[in-house]
Amino acid sequence: MLDIARAFNLTFASRGVRAQLSFFPDFQYVEKLSVAAAAGDLPAVFELDGPLVARFVERGLLSRLDDAFGAAELADFLPSVLAQGTVDASLYALGAFESAAVLYFDRRMFEQAGVTEPEATSGWDWATFVDACARLQRSGTQPLALHMGEAADEWFTYAFSPIVWSCGGALIDAKGSSVRGVLASPTNVRSLRAWQSLFHAGYARADEVEPDPFGKGRVAMDWNGHWMMRAHLAKKGPRLGVMPLPRAGPGHAAPCGSWCWAIHANGEPRRGAIEWLRWVTDPATGITPIVRANGAIPARRSAFAAFPEYARQPYALLRHQLESAARPRPLTPFYSTLTSRFAGALRDIAHGADVALRLAQAEAEVALVIARRQRSRR
Amino acid sequence: MTAWQRAYGKSAVWFLWPALSLLALFVVWPLARALYLSLHETDLLATRAGAFTGLSNYSDLLAEPRFRRAFANTALFALLVVPLQATLAFLLALWVTRPEPSSRILQGVFFLPTVVAVPVLAVLWSLIYQPANGSEMGALNTLMVGLGLAPRAWLHDPSLALPAIAAMSIWQGVGLQMMVFVAGIRGLPKDILEAAKIDGANAWQRTLFVTAPALKNSWIFVLSITTILAFRLFVQPYVMTHGGPGNTTLSIAQFIYELTFVGQDLGRACAAAFFLLAWVAFLALLQRRLLHEERA
Numbered sequence: 031m032l033d034i035a036r037a038f039n040l041t042f043a044s045r046g047v048r049a050q051l052s053f054f055p056d057f058q059y060v061e062k063l064s065v066a067a068a069a070g071d072l073p074a075v076f077e078l079d080g081p082l083v084a085r086f087v088e089r090g091l092l093s094r095l096d097d098a099f100g101a102a103e104l105a106d107f108l109p110s111v112l113a114q115g116t117v118d119a120s121l122y123a124l125g126a127f128e129s130a131a132v133l134y135f136d137r138r139m140f141e142q143a144g145v146t147e148p149e150a151t152s153g154w155d156w157a158t159f160v161d162a163c164a165r166l167q168r169s170g171t172q173p174l175a176l177h178m179g180e181a182a183d184e185w186f187t188y189a190f191s192p193i194v195w196s197c198g199g200a201l202i203d204a205k206g207s208s209v210r211g212v213l214a215s216p217t218n219v220r221s222l223r224a225w226q227s228l229f230h231a232g233y234a235r236a237d238e239v240e241p242d243p244f245g246k247g248r249v250a251m252d253w254n255g256h257w258m259m260r261a262h263l264a265k266k267g268p269r270l271g272v273m274p275l276p277r278a279g280p281g282h283a284a285p286c287g288s289w290c291w292a293i294h295a296n297g298e299p300r301r302g303a304i305e306w307l308r309w310v311t312d313p314a315t316g317i318t319p320i321v322r323a324n325g326a327i328p329a330r331r332s333a334f335a336a337f338p339e340y341a342r343q344p345y346a347l348l349r350h351q352l353e354s355a356a357r358p359r360p361l362t363p364f365y366s367t368l369t370s371r372f373a374g375a376l377r378d379i380a381h382g383a384d385v386a387l388r389l390a391q392a393e394a395e396v397a398l399v400i401a402r403r404q405r406s407r408r
Numbered sequence: 409m410t411a412w413q414r415a416y417g418k419s420a421v422w423f424l425w426p427a428l429s430l431l432a433l434f435v436v437w438p439l440a441r442a443l444y445l446s447l448h449e450t451d452l453l454a455t456r457a458g459a460f461t462g463l464s465n466y467s468d469l470l471a472e473p474r475f476r477r478a479f480a481n482t483a484l485f486a487l488l489v490v491p492l493q494a495t496l497a498f499l500l501a502l503w504v505t506r507p508e509p510s511s512r513i514l515q516g517v518f519f520l521p522t523v524v525a526v527p528v529l530a531v532l533w534s535l536i537y538q539p540a541n542g543s544e545m546g547a548l549n550t551l552m553v554g555l556g557l558a559p560r561a562w563l564h565d566p567s568l569a570l571p572a573i574a575a576m577s578i579w580q581g582v583g584l585q586m587m588v589f590v591a592g593i594r595g596l597p598k599d600i601l602e603a604a605k606i607d608g609a610n611a612w613q614r615t616l617f618v619t620a621p622a623l624k625n626s627w628i629f630v631l632s633i634t635t636i637l638a639f640r641l642f643v644q645p646y647v648m649t650h651g652g653p654g655n656t657t658l659s660i661a662q663f664i665y666e667l668t669f670v671g672q673d674l675g676r677a678c679a680a681a682f683f684l685l686a687w688v689a690f691l692a693l694l695q696r697r698l699l700h701e702e703r704a
Contacts, residue, residue: 058669060669061669064452064453064669064672065452067452067453067454068452068453068454068674070456085453085672086453089451089453089454090454091453181647183650235541236564237538237539237541237564238541239535239538366669366670366671366672367670367671370666370670373650374650374651374652374655377650377652377653378564378652378653378654381561381564381653382564383653383654388654391654391655395474398472398474399671399673402468402673403673406449406451406459
């Protein structure tokens, strides 16, 4: 990032624009950002996680970016990147990279268990997935890692919302303003009961301590993000296979969304802030060096030229998913509460809680927060 | 009032003002600001935009099931921890003040958990409480199985999670309270114990009827501090259970933290913080009143 800023400052020195970066640890980044906003001390341009954009827009903290990029430039961005940064038809944030989650698998373990891998881009339906889990278990292999020990709430919403979505369910209504009858809907209860059955049957562990059981050869499948691709390839080589996440229903939805840049509504100078945003999301000056460093997925189609690995599997699946089935997490000002309560419900459901009751509790708690916020706005 | 007293009073002001201004800046002003915010509809992302709401933040809290649950959990935690930790600390203090050379080593051993960062201990105890996954399980369940008992999901069973956190917290904090009692025991006049011995009191009677009552101020200090710390419970449930299962380990401090940074409702978070402050102050005063602290 320092190199990117140095190059930016050299290029724009004659125009009187200078980028000065403030780094602070990732731990509790959102809390630090919120405190900065409370103190009226937000920087001119800052990074935030995609699902938080709607909340910052609600408080009038972000500047519209509609005039910052031309139509052709915007068309170069992956649709999921535009979707996560768009609130009420206006663009407020853009990222340099994207994310994806897939089901990694070990071909040798599949072979030993008599499991046939699917076509590269077509994942399994739930019955086929559960059958594969049963076969792997019978062959003496722990079938699946779901990383339930993850401390961050966001993992749960990010990784497991697609199960709900694939059945036609949702976490919040389309307007992002009500969870009543949505979060604890019969559809969600049904799909999460199917998810819970993975723990009941012993296919996945609700208390996994090991952070990378797949890499250690202890499980055959890993429900995980793109960030594990390099490590898994290094450990497994050609034994590594990838497929889309299994579908619990007729639909197919893949998780996406990542950190993105936004401009503070009162950030000065705005022109300089826009230049920085254009610089870090430019395929050559921003995306390529950032993606080389963090291993994420380029946010713009033209940037893939610098990453030939995306022309073939397993990387090709990540791009294919983002172009065809990616669905951002809910764009709602209540996202922080929603993800916190949904994650809490999933943790308990994995440990055997009644799905309907636990979702109803989460729904009631989120609804109370929404009602209070809406009342205070009036 | 004599001239000397008047002069003394005037100069005292000059000596006091540095301390008073620091106190005003770092204690009184933040508290006043928090009280002001608690009476307004205050959004964390727009703290200047709050509208005056009177006491509605406070009444909202009392009506909210999650807050009531957090309060009940924290009160139960305090009820479990305060008497057990104080009693255990007293017994350990009696043990480590014996004349044997090993006593000093034991003091260090019992005090050690209090100097280790609580998040580290919380992770460590999460591993100790690890439920059974096939043949893999935490140390506690291994011990249970060894004793012929069934392993338990300590942190995931709604009836066990809070007691499990309480047990960890007692272990973690008992060393500090023990040191308070150790200091108290060392300061006891030897003649009252010798007099009790001459009167025929056995060791148990001397402990119960002489040593324990003689340490009254130590008891008051330990009970007050333990109560305050118990109501500030945060790290253990935040790390070990995330407040679950089903809010059964959610503490008031965690509720306030979530209200501030997840719900970003700063007005109600400040109201909850004041509620906690008032409650703990009430308990501390009540304890002092009931136990009649003796002043030297």
